[in-house]
Amino acid sequence: MTITINGQELPAPNDSRTTLLDHLRENLGLTGTKKGCDHGQCGACTVLIDGRRVLSCLQLAATVQGDVTTIEGLSKNGTPHPMQAAFLEHDAYQCGYCTPGQIMSAVACVAEGHAGSDREIAEWMSGNLCRCAAYPQIRAAISACAAQGLESAE
Ligand code: FES
Numbered sequence: 001m002t003i004t005i006n007g008q009e010l011p012a013p014n015d016s017r018t019t020l021l022d023h024l025r026e027n028l029g030l031t032g033t034k035k036g037c038d039h040g041q042c043g044a045c046t047v048l049i050d051g052r053r054v055l056s057c058l059q060l061a062a063t064v065q066g067d068v069t070t071i072e073g074l075s076k077n078g079t080p081h082p083m084q085a086a087f088l089e090h091d092a093y094q095c096g097y098c099t100p101g102q103i104m105s106a107v108a109c110v111a112e113g114h115a116g117s118d119r120e121i122a123e124w125m126s127g128n129l130c131r132c133a134a135y136p137q138i139r140a141a142i143s144a145c146a147a148q149g150l151e152s153a154e
């Protein structure tokens, strides 16, 4: 059994109880996805499955249906995704621990059409916590990326 992750067919875990988060980090070495709470409360572990946000700490790897994208899969040929570039430009992080999850969620937030205002971004990004409280910069990055469009990454 395999799982498609960042366009690659990779093995599913032997243990059916393994979460997608643990499988990514412990078995496949994709440590960009972070473990914060491990209880579905912080958003640090956010990945995309068929473009939709999923908390990988709550998802069993063996039950994944669809293509998984992690932070490692966003850049193309060494060029950062526009959302990654916007986070850099707007200094939208401090310690950086929440940042991969923030960026994955931000990509989906824009793709969903939920980045029309600062308030709307705050609402639709509310599942991603930042202990460093970089929220104003994160919202500014998302707003700038939404204005520019995500397409230039493709
Ligand atoms: S680690 Fe998954 S939501 Fe916190």
Ligand code: FES
Pocket (backbone or CB within 6 Å): 092, 093, 094, 095, 096, 097, 098, 099, 129, 130, 131, 132, 133, 134
């Ligand atoms: S940048 Fe430190 S938790 Fe968000």
